[in-house]
Amino acid sequence: MKSENDVFDLYQNTFMPIYGDLVVVSGKKPPELLEQLESCMAHFAVARTTQDPALIQENIAAAYRHIVRASLDAAKLLWTTLHTNVETFVMNEEIRRFCANASEGQIHTQYQKAQNASINARQTEISNVGIDPEKSIQDWYNAALEYKNLLELIDLDKVRQFKKYRLLVNYKTHLLGFVLGVLASTLVSWFWPQYPNRAIANDAQAAGKPYSVEAPGQR
Known part of the structure; x- marks a missing residue:
């Protein structure tokens, strides 16, 4: 059974850090995430205005699911954006050779770490489809951060x-x-x-x- 505090905690400690990084990296606020937040607030409005305990709990649970969905989507969008940047910069041989702050070996090692983290996130997501999508959020975020660390080896x-x-x-x-x-x-x-x-x-x-x-x- 989820409470309002659970929703606030997920929003503040999980969604916001991922969403903040996504806005900084992509330079925009994806509309699909804003739609999830709007749906969350709509369920909160119902939960706060009804006297039916069952309906209150149902809407709080629905609000929590929307934050889970928004957090997972934000983590995967962040991963996609950083992965695209990696393909643009790091996978360019001339840029690796002339614009990197690390050796080819260091870049390759970090690239493998990012790839392995991505594979792990995908496996976690697949194994929890229809069970608990929340479990793969942190894995996707970690994979995105590995790509971010890789990009930091390139001097823009x-x-x-x-x-x-x-x-x-x-x-x-x-x-x-x-x-x-x-x-x-x-x-x-x-x-x-x-x-x-x-x-x-x-x-x-x-x-x-x-x-x-x-x-x-x-x-």
Whole structure:
């Protein structure tokens, strides 16, 4: 049997820390979590305004389930966000090489820890489907924190500087290619019209006939 204190304790000590990290990492408040909180408050309103003990307990239990659902969703959304960031930064070989504050070995070790924690969270969730979804909340949160620790091995300032450097290099490469292409086209357009004239002159000279080679536009 759940009480109002149980709901408040779950909200304050479980949901809020996870939700706070999620908002900081993602920069937004997922609407599905807000819907769960609204549903929780609706059940509280019923529990506080009815005189039926059974109905009070039923709505408190429902409010608790909504906080459980919100906490689990928040933990998994946090995991997904951090996992995506890891795939973007840590799994990039150039970023690992030039923008990391740790060795390749340290990064690999932390990545394995995060992977193992994720597998453990998934197994806990599956084994408690329809039984007690609350049990996997902390496991998913721990797995997300392992990915957070992994991301802390990457210097984001170095990443930004590296991206600017790569952009500059690509710009210079494309500019050089363009200039060489224009130069090559100019040389071909200038030399190619003279080539048939020179060939004719060579044939005339071989036959003992006079022939002069003129540049384009001189005739």
